[in-house]
Amino acid sequence: MGFAATDEQGSYGSLGPDLARCRQTGTAHDHVLDARRRIRIRPLHADEAAERDGEQELGSRTGGESESPIARFLLALADGRVFTMSITGLLSAWDADSGELLWRGDYSSRFGKGHPYWGAATSPLVDGNRVVVHFGTDDQGALIALDAESGKEIWSHGKDGASYASPILVELQGRRQIVELTMKGLASVDSESGRSLWEYPYPQIGTDQNMVTPVYHRGLVLQGGENRGIRGLEPRLDGGVWTVHERWHQEKVALDMSAAVVNGDLLYGFSHFGLGRLFCLDTKTGEVLWQGPGRTGENVAFLAIPGHVVALVNDGELKIMAAGGDRFDTVASYRVSESPTWAHPVLLESGILVKDGRTLTLWSLSGTTVRSPSPSR
Known part of the structure; x- marks a missing residue:
C-alpha cells in the first residue's frame, strides 16, 4: 500500500x-x-x-x-539506516549517508534456503530499535526481529513458511502488534516481545502462494487473496484472550498480487x-x-x-x-x-x-x- x-x-x-x-x-x-x-x-x-x-x-x-x-529489492529507512531485503532473502543494513554496509542477516542455513519459490518479496518493517522480517521458504520459516543497530536477533516467532506479503504495524485495543500473512494464514505478535496474540487461517485456493499485504483500518484487518475475495476481520480482546471475528466477506472482487489502499x-x-x-x-x-x-x-x-x-x-x-x-x-x-x-x-x-x-x-x-x-x- x-x-x-x-x-x-x-x-x-x-x-x-x-x-x-x-x-x-x-x-x-x-x-x-x-x-x-x-x-x-x-x-x-x-x-x-x-x-x-x-x-x-x-x-x-x-x-x-x-x-x-x-x-528485486525491498527497502525501509529509519534512523539514518537503509534496510534492504533481496530476492534471495538476505537482509542488509546500510548507512543512509555513506552507503557503508553495516551488517547482514542471512537465515538460509536455518531454513535450508533463504526464500520461497518465487524469491523473497517482503519489505522490512522497522519499529523502534527492531527491524522485523519473515525469513524462510514456502514450507518453513519464522518472523524474526533483529536489533537495528547490530543485527543481533531479539526474538523469533512461529514456524510458518514465508509469503510474498509484508508485515504491518498496528495498534489494536492498546496493544502494539505486528500483523502478517504467512503461507498458512494471518498471524499477530506483540511487537516488543514477539509473543503470539492471535491467528486466522487463510489457506490458498489455486496456486500455492499468499501475496497480498493486509490493510488495517478502524479496527478491521482487511485481507484478500487469489480466488478468495476480501474479508473484513475484527480482532477482539476479551478477558485477556484474543479472538478474530469475520465482520464481512465478499467474493465479487479479489486481490491477487496488488496490495490495496484505503482512502477515507x-x-x-x-x-x-x-x-x-x-x-x-x-x-x-x-x-x-x-x-x-x-x-x-x-x-x-x-x-x-x-x-x-x-x-x-x-x-x-x-x-x-x-x-x-x-x-x-x-x-x-x-x-x-x-x-x-x-x-x-x-x-x-x-x-x-x-x-x-x-x-x-x-x-x-x-x-x-x-x-x-x-x-x-
Whole structure:
C-alpha cells in the first residue's frame, strides 16, 4: 500500500508530459525511497553471495549498473539506516549517508534456503530499535526481529513458511502488534516481545502462494487473496484472550498480487477477476461500490492522496481517480513509461518519480505544493 499527500485542496497540478529528469538504473523490480531529497535505488544480482552491491543517487557521480532481469529489492529507512531485503532473502543494513554496509542477516542455513519459490518479496518493517522480517521458504520459516543497530536477533516467532506479503504495524485495543500473512494464514505478535496474540487461517485456493499485504483500518484487518475475495476481520480482546471475528466477506472482487489502499473509509484495489479490474468497496460493509473495465492490466501500485487515488498500472499508464464511491471516475491518465512498471511511484514536491524496468524518471508537477505524507487512519 502507499500513501502520499498534496496541497490542502487536494490539487496535484498538471502532470507531464514534462520530463524533468531520467536516469538509467538497470533492469529490476527494485523499489525507490526518498530520504532528505536523495533518491536511493539498490539493484542487485540474484546471487548476493558475490556481495556485488550498488547504490545510485539521482544527481550523484555514479552510473547505473547492468543487472539481472530478476533482481528485486525491498527497502525501509529509519534512523539514518537503509534496510534492504533481496530476492534471495538476505537482509542488509546500510548507512543512509555513506552507503557503508553495516551488517547482514542471512537465515538460509536455518531454513535450508533463504526464500520461497518465487524469491523473497517482503519489505522490512522497522519499529523502534527492531527491524522485523519473515525469513524462510514456502514450507518453513519464522518472523524474526533483529536489533537495528547490530543485527543481533531479539526474538523469533512461529514456524510458518514465508509469503510474498509484508508485515504491518498496528495498534489494536492498546496493544502494539505486528500483523502478517504467512503461507498458512494471518498471524499477530506483540511487537516488543514477539509473543503470539492471535491467528486466522487463510489457506490458498489455486496456486500455492499468499501475496497480498493486509490493510488495517478502524479496527478491521482487511485481507484478500487469489480466488478468495476480501474479508473484513475484527480482532477482539476479551478477558485477556484474543479472538478474530469475520465482520464481512465478499467474493465479487479479489486481490491477487496488488496490495490495496484505503482512502477515507473506502478500499481501492485491483482484482484479478475480469482479467484485471480496478474497484472500490466500503470498508464498513464490504459492499463493492464500483468496478472499472476489465483487461486493465496485470498489476497496479496505489497511492492515496486527499481526494484522489493514484494508480500506476504495470504497462506504464498512470491513472488519477477521484476518491469516492459513486462511480469509477478517472480524472486524468498519462503514459509515463513504455516499459513495465513494477515499483510504487513516489510523490515529491517537485514531481512524481516513476521506476520502470530500466530507468528512474521524474515527471514534473506544475504549480503544486506537496505536503508530507499523512496516512489515513
